[in-house]
Amino acid sequence: MQQDSVDRHIAHWIKEIPDIDPLVEGVITRMQMLAKHLKQYRQVAAEAHGLEPYEFETLHMLGGCGPDYRATPTEIATWLQMSPAAITGRLDALERRGFVRRLPSPNDRRKVIVELTTEGQRIWREAGGEQGAEEERLLSALKPAEQHQLDAFLRQMLLLVDRPDLLPTPKDTTSSPGQARAKASSAM
Amino acid sequence: MQQDSVDRHIAHWIKEIPDIDPLVEGVITRMQMLAKHLKQYRQVAAEAHGLEPYEFETLHMLGGCGPDYRATPTEIATWLQMSPAAITGRLDALERRGFVRRLPSPNDRRKVIVELTTEGQRIWREAGGEQGAEEERLLSALKPAEQHQLDAFLRQMLLLVDRPDLLPTPKDTTSSPGQARAKASSAM
DNA sequence: GGACGATACTTCGCTACCAAAATATTTGTC
DNA sequence: GACAAATATTTTGGTAGCGAAGTATCGTCC
Numbered sequence: 001m002q003q004d005s006v007d008r009h010i011a012h013w014i015k016e017i018p019d020i021d022p023l024v025e026g027v028i029t030r031m032q033m034l035a036k037h038l039k040q041y042r043q044v045a046a047e048a049h050g051l052e053p054y055e056f057e058t059l060h061m062l063g064g065c066g067p068d069y070r071a072t073p074t075e076i077a078t079w080l081q082m083s084p085a086a087i088t089g090r091l092d093a094l095e096r097r098g099f100v101r102r103l104p105s106p107n108d109r110r111k112v113i114v115e116l117t118t119e120g121q122r123i124w125r126e127a128g129g130e131q132g133a134e135e136e137r138l139l140s141a142l143k144p145a146e147q148h149q150l151d152a153f154l155r156q157m158l159l160l161v162d163r164p165d166l167l168p169t170p171k172d173t174t175s176s177p178g179q180a181r182a183k184a185s186s187a188m
Numbered sequence: 189m190q191q192d193s194v195d196r197h198i199a200h201w202i203k204e205i206p207d208i209d210p211l212v213e214g215v216i217t218r219m220q221m222l223a224k225h226l227k228q229y230r231q232v233a234a235e236a237h238g239l240e241p242y243e244f245e246t247l248h249m250l251g252g253c254g255p256d257y258r259a260t261p262t263e264i265a266t267w268l269q270m271s272p273a274a275i276t277g278r279l280d281a282l283e284r285r286g287f288v289r290r291l292p293s294p295n296d297r298r299k300v301i302v303e304l305t306t307e308g309q310r311i312w313r314e315a316g317g318e319q320g321a322e323e324e325r326l327l328s329a330l331k332p333a334e335q336h337q338l339d340a341f342l343r344q345m346l347l348l349v350d351r352p353d354l355l356p357t358p359k360d361t362t363s364s365p366g367q368a369r370a371k372a373s374s375a376m
Numbered sequence: 377g378g379a380c381g382a383t384a385c386t387t388c389g390c391t392a393c394c395a396a397a398a399t400a401t402t403t404g405t406c
Numbered sequence: 407g408a409c410a411a412a413t414a415t416t417t418t419g420g421t422a423g424c425g426a427a428g429t430a431t432c433g434t435c436c
Contacts, residue, residue, distance in 0.1 A: 004343050004350045016252050020320060021327075023335050028226065028323045030342035035223035037349045038216065054422080064204050074384065083424050088386055090422095110384045110431045132208060135216045139209075141344045147211050150341045154218035155192050156329045161225045162192045242392080262414065271394050276416060278392095298401045298414050 006030050034138065038131075045130040049123055058090045059099060059124040062116040069116035072105075076114065099123060194218050222326065226319075233318040237311055246278045247287060247312040250304040257304035260293075264302065287311060 006029045010022050039053075046056040061076050062069050073091060077084040091114060094100045099120035105111035116124065139147055194217050198210050227241075234244040249264050250257050261279060265272040279302060282288045287308035293299035304312065327335055 001340065002347060004346050006346065013252060016254060021324065023339060024323050024327045026339045027327060027335065027342060030346050031219050032223050034342065034346055035220050064201060066204060084385065086423055135212050136209065138345050138348060139212045139215060141348050142341055146341055147215065149337065151211060151214045152189065153330055153334055153338045154215060154222065157326050158192050158194065158218050158222055159190060160326060160329050272415065274393055
């Protein structure tokens with residue numbers, strides 16, 4: 001088995017804190033490094049299309065809203081676990097660049113409906129495809145059977161801390177089939 | 189196999205982007221959520237001891253420096269992949285609270301040596317122990333043999349993107365055994 | 377039908393961070 | 407000993423985020 005940088009990392013810390021479990025430290029550190037790599041790659045992929053990572057993230061939330069690509073600022077803030085104030089700033093910039101549009105809600109004049117423009121859809125798909133390609137590349141290090149095992153292991157761990165509110169649950173107005181919504185993204 | 193929130197998340201996105209691989213998306217998303225949870229837990233653990241996460245992180249770098257707990261601001265900045273300017277601000281606050289001490293270097297009058305005080309060592313160990321406990325709790329979802337498999341899978345993936353410079357390699361002045369250093373921490 | 381509380385978005389003040397410029401010190405050369 | 411280059415730290419200016427306050431609108435109770 002080939003050594004990676006985490007093996008060396010552990011060899012150091014075990015001297016300073018003798019009571020750490022190398023296996024625990026290894027799994028945790030490797031997961032964090034992989035997450036970090038994916039975060040950095042998202043940055044590269046976004047910038048290759050002239051976007052900041054948080055701009056792509058915002059477009060991505062709208063992209064998940066089905067074929068109308070609409071949501072309100074508050075919904076986006078909830079999905080991203082951010083304050084509505086931060087969303088206002090993001091949308092201002094995206095609107096100036098023509099990727100989203102603010103529409104007044106017909107029913108509720110307090111509300112604003114944010115919509116992905118055609119240009120916004122295009123850039124979202126392009127940048128998103130690049131990210132997916134890197135994710136597939138990482139998984140390709142394992143055989144399909146191993147991928148399934150890995151997924152099952154991670155699910156077992158996640159169940160210990162799973163909080164359904166963290167992955168923006170579909171708002172599933174269970175009656176209107178045309179509007180889906182949920183999002184993942186920036187773990188961390 | 190019990191469902192987690194990621195299974196529901198994927199069920200949604202597969203409708204919006206039909207060409208994503210559920211297995212790839214599942215593994216990636218679960219890793220990111222676990223990393224996110226650990227990050228949030230670090231925040232809780234640090235705050236339980238009156239520290240900000242970045243304050244603990246700074247103490248942790250010094251904690252990894254062996255029994256003298258000393259390093260220079262520039263070294264800390266390198267390990268944390270931050271600018272030296274940011275370290276100055278962190279150290280100012282930690283010094284005011286009595287967790288670190290700035291000493292002039294005897295050999296090089298340009299340098300400042302940052303040292304963990306006794307109080308700093310205490311709070312570092314306390315907060316760090318709490319974090320380690322949560323990491324062990326997560327791993328305990330798996331049997332020992334599974335933990336080894338998981339670790340091996342992650343290592344294989346990490347080797348595709350491993351960059352030794354990311355985990356602050358020990359500066360291992362291979363002659364002086366008394367000063368170790370390396371750090372991990374905030375993956376993303 | 378008018379007032380009160382809740383909701384939705386925006387604006388303002390603050391924190392932590394980084395990059396770049398400014399400052400101070402040491403090393404090397406003459 | 408003095409000047410120039412290299413190195414180390416601090417200061418300055420700018421960005422992204424949050425919390426709280428502000429404004430406008432909706433829903434409801436009397």
